[in-house]
Amino acid sequence: MKLKNGIDLDTIVPENELEEEIIADFKAGRTKEVVTRCPPEPSGYFYIGHAKAWTINFETAQKFGGKTYLRMDDTNPLKEEGEFAESYLQDLAWLGFTPEKMIYASEAYFDDIYKIAEQMIMDGKAYVCELSAEEVSATRGSLTEPGKESPYRNRTPEENLRLFRAMRDGKFEDGKATLRAKIDMAHPNMNMRDPVMYRVLRAEHYKLGNKWCIYPAYDFAHPMEDALEGVTYSLCDKGFQDHRPIYEWFIENGWKKPFAPKQREFSRVVIENVLTGKRYLKQLVKGGYVSGWDDPRFVTLVALRRRGYTPKAIKDFVKSVGWGSVIEVSVPYSALEHYVREDLNKIATRAMVVLDPLKVVITNFNGKSEEIEIENNPNDESAGKHKALFGREIFIEKEDFSENPPPKYNRLVEGGIVRLKGAYIIKCNKVVKDKNGNIDHLECEYLPNTKSGDDTSGIKCKGTIHFVSADNCFKVTIREFKNLIKEEYKFPAKSLADGVKIEDMLEPNSLTERTALAENFLKDAKVEDKFQFMRKGYYCVDKDSTDQNLVFNSTISLKDGFKVPQK
């Protein structure tokens, strides 16, 4: 069987239970095309968790040649979803997902949903209830006891229809009446105890103004919207597992047509040591702990983007977590970091930047600096090379020279040699100190026949360090980050609930800024350009950069295999 994307169904290898079910549905003729949908949540802050939902929805549709809609589930006028559509679309686009179309449920489906509600009333499946919210709650029963039936439960269909239309026509004040599904007040699943289908709500809807004063509730609206637009698989997180019976009940009793969308659930992901939640983020922004909602220390998608994370890294990460079997899985931050390193290693251009400079004078080098070449990516020859200089005065990292080297120290020591990446081997002859006894600079000599790529000396050199030449570097600003939340708070939301103060969970000095010396090659870097500063880490150009001053965010350090042996 050929799919719309030209792929043969039989060649598709299912990667989870849903995909197995989809294949079975195709074969049984229950599914003609996979249609999924993304319903934005009205928070304005999108996290890895959202990225997981998007990835699942878009990629399973894509895999089967289907499509994905973006649907604003705007059934609550008090929530003003409209303003979030744009940031949603932006994050979606950044990750590389393009919805088939964007739908406002209010505009597209409210009329139909209303008609279905009337039909359900005539079928004796719904009734107008005049209990107050408190009374409904009080009669719902508890987890172990059945609820009580509403005194309004047995009105005739005709009376219910008259009353429902009265609701629609504004004859009831807010909260004075609801339309409820007539299911079972003794049902063990609380969601089935006559859930509210419509409530009276007078508020300006951002799309429809005051056209309606009654609004359908999620449990009723969602399956109807899915059915109306032909969604075949309505994928949501496992928090909705308990809602599946009600979803199916509405499909059976409201929709009633042979085509039936299916709700299926995947697990949520959270990352350890990470704080999410609008309330808390706002508090941190307000308190001046961070610069804004896209501060690179946050883990909103915009923040991750600014920090230098790539869409591929994020998608690979969420896919690595899998479909999941529990409501929420939490994974250590290092799992996410693995995928950024993996992607950046392939795509980031290498450059030499000295973060903490120590001056070195090459005493036997005179005259004009010599051109050298640096590979842009040693793992990818097609990335090319760029030019740098080697001259009489250069800078190396302070930590690449030691007066009391630990065992197995491969870098420069007095009287020892190291290779300068892309240039020559140098030998340190003298440590020059200032009057306070601090190292001022090093005097070294270079070994002329050891030029990189053209080394005829036969000298073996254990260490290679990076450097910049004084006449080929400029100052840049480097921002380095520590996790905002102290390491001992693996589950910050839980700690908060336990009464820990947010201030006490914050890592002090989670942002440090320093000036570094970068090779001139970096002068043309644009915002979001990603580099590997050799032997240090991955960095990307921040939006705070100006023509005079480039600002780099540290995305993630390189792994450091050097360990001082324990004695």
Added chain:
RNA sequence: AGGGGUGUCGCCAAGUGGUAAGGCACAAGAUUUUGAUUCUUGCAUUCGUAGGUUCAAAUCCUGCCACCCCUGCCA
């Protein structure tokens, strides 16, 4: 008179009666002009637990235990 979900290595996770994949993390070694990358190797005699069925059980049956979710006119 509760219902639903889940228990497989420190973390994620395959596994659907035939003798415990894989990834992260970690450790050791090789290669390396990035102590990166890459590569090799090691890492669950055991699948929450106690029994049972079977030639054979993580997988089937029974009991028990633990954790998560559910009582919005939010989504």
